[in-house]
Amino acid sequence: MKEPIIRLKGVVFKYDERYVLKGVDLEIFEGERIGLWGPNGGGKTTLLYIIMGFLKPESGIVEILGKVRNKEEDFLEVRRKLGFLFQDSDNQLFCPTVKEDIAFGPLNLGKSREETFKIVEETCELLGLNGLKERLNHKLSYGEKRLVALGTVMAMKPVCYLLDEPCLGLDEMTQKRILSILRNNAKTYLLVSHNKEFLRQTTDKVYLLKDGRLFQIPPNFL
Amino acid sequence: MHLEAFAEGDSFLHRMDSRVKIIVFLIFSILCATSKALRIPFLYLLFSISLILCSKVRLKVLFIRLLGANFFIGLIWIFVPLGYFPLDQALMVTLKANAIVMATIALLATSSIFSLARASLDLGFPKKLVSIVFLLYRYFTVNHEEYERLKRAISARGFIPKLNVHTYKTYGHLIGGLLVRSYERAEETYKCMLSRGFKEDFPIYEVLKLKKKDLIFGIIMILISAFIRFKA
Numbered sequence: 001m002k003e004p005i006i007r008l009k010g011v012v013f014k015y016d017e018r019y020v021l022k023g024v025d026l027e028i029f030e031g032e033r034i035g036l037w038g039p040n041g042g043g044k045t046t047l048l049y050i051i052m053g054f055l056k057p058e059s060g061i062v063e064i065l066g067k068v069r070n071k072e073e074d075f076l077e078v079r080r081k082l083g084f085l086f087q088d089s090d091n092q093l094f095c096p097t098v099k100e101d102i103a104f105g106p107l108n109l110g111k112s113r114e115e116t117f118k119i120v121e122e123t124c125e126l127l128g129l130n131g132l133k134e135r136l137n138h139k140l141s142y143g144e145k146r147l148v149a150l151g152t153v154m155a156m157k158p159v160c161y162l163l164d165e166p167c168l169g170l171d172e173m174t175q176k177r178i179l180s181i182l183r184n185n186a187k188t189y190l191l192v193s194h195n196k197e198f199l200r201q202t203t204d205k206v207y208l209l210k211d212g213r214l215f216q217i218p219p220n221f222l
Numbered sequence: 223m224h225l226e227a228f229a230e231g232d233s234f235l236h237r238m239d240s241r242v243k244i245i246v247f248l249i250f251s252i253l254c255a256t257s258k259a260l261r262i263p264f265l266y267l268l269f270s271i272s273l274i275l276c277s278k279v280r281l282k283v284l285f286i287r288l289l290g291a292n293f294f295i296g297l298i299w300i301f302v303p304l305g306y307f308p309l310d311q312a313l314m315v316t317l318k319a320n321a322i323v324m325a326t327i328a329l330l331a332t333s334s335i336f337s338l339a340r341a342s343l344d345l346g347f348p349k350k351l352v353s354i355v356f357l358l359y360r361y362f363t364v365n366h367e368e369y370e371r372l373k374r375a376i377s378a379r380g381f382i383p384k385l386n387v388h389t390y391k392t393y394g395h396l397i398g399g400l401l402v403r404s405y406e407r408a409e410e411t412y413k414c415m416l417s418r419g420f421k422e423d424f425p426i427y428e429v430l431k432l433k434k435k436d437l438i439f440g441i442i443m444i445l446i447s448a449f450i451r452f453k454a
Contacts, residue, residue, distance in 0.1 A: 079377055079380045100395070
């Protein structure tokens with residue numbers, strides 16, 4: 001049997017004395033599109049942060065790409081291979097211009113200037129950002145920021161995406177655009193959303209994260 | 223980052239009125255700083271150590287703070303064996319500085335920055351100055367959070383610092399980003415404040431009441447400070 005890309009076993013996490021995750025098990029295999037649904041403050045973002053190594057669990061095993069990850073160094077590889085879309089785009093974008101931000105990831109992966117240039121072109125084409133390339137990031141509108149943030153992640157061609165509320169606060173048009181981009185270009189992802197309709201259209205399997213535990217939800221329930 | 227590490231505690235020093243603590247601190251510092259004979263700052267040091275013990279602050283954090291302060295004093299000691307700086311002077315500076323730093327921690331750091339701001343307004347400090355100090359502190363933490371967020375954004379996309387232009391450029395973007403963001407946040411916050419009727423100073427909501435034990439505490443502390451300076 002193939003190894004999963006992400007495997008969590010009995011992950012427990014607490015903020016001060018408040019337990020947010022009380023033993024979470026999760027496996028994500030290549031080609032799976034998984035949704036994560038749950039109430040506010042239920043620990044969805046925390047779970048993603050643990051996978052990326054920004055938070056360290058109290059106990060439990062975090063196994064990513066076939067290796068158990070504990071220390072900060074273990075996560076350097078994880079961050080290069082997984083693509084994380086932050087809930088707040090202001091947390092994602094930090095370069096002065098759109099094109100520099102999209103180029104940042106590929107450059108970190110050691111791509112040459114020419115290759116990076118090509119990737120930036122392709123990504124902007126794909127997301128319809130051609131008109132924005134030279135624009136300043138902090139002057140973008142909210143919706144534009146969301147798209148650029150998705151672009152910066154897609155430019156790294158990750159093996160698995162972790163998408164934290166990709167459609168929060170977007171109009172229907174932009175939502176549809178993101179939906180089709182994901183459908184056609186992302187093979188494996190874990191998508192956090194409150195939007196049932198969006199989850200139904202983008203994912204094959206949905207988990208509910210409630211009271212610190214994961215439950216699989218039958219598709220007809222959504 | 224946690225700047226109010228000492229403010230969360232439960233000792234009688236934590237419970238004292240911040241205005242009294244500020245006055246005691248000012249008198250302590252002035253008397254200590256102006257003392258001439260070597261034994262006097264030594265006694266002040268013992269006094270502030272006992273205050274620290276009363277305040278029950280975490281000693282590990284305290285030592286880290288003291289280390290920071292004593293780094294600069296250490297520079298003086300480099301010049302003592304070279305004969306540029308007399309030994310008794312160096313000793314005096316070290317004793318006074320440590321006594322005052324420890325008194326700061328025991329008396330001021332045991333109050334939250336908000337209650338210190340409130341107290342200094344009550345004591346008649348200029349409103350503008352207090353507002354600036356308070357906002358500076360408030361946004362120092364916000365900016366630090368912003369920095370943490372940017373750092374996370376950078377590492378989420380597989381950045382590993384190396385000795386190359388890409389790394390320098392990235393750090394440049396990081397600092398630039400902090401500047402732009404803090405400026406824009408300041409503008410936004412100011413708009414929010416204006417829309418809630420802000421007029422250059424913070425209105426005072428609660429009226430602080432001086433209790434008897436605050437007064438007794440203040441008088442005893444001032445008497446001890448004065449006794450050390452003039453009678454010891």
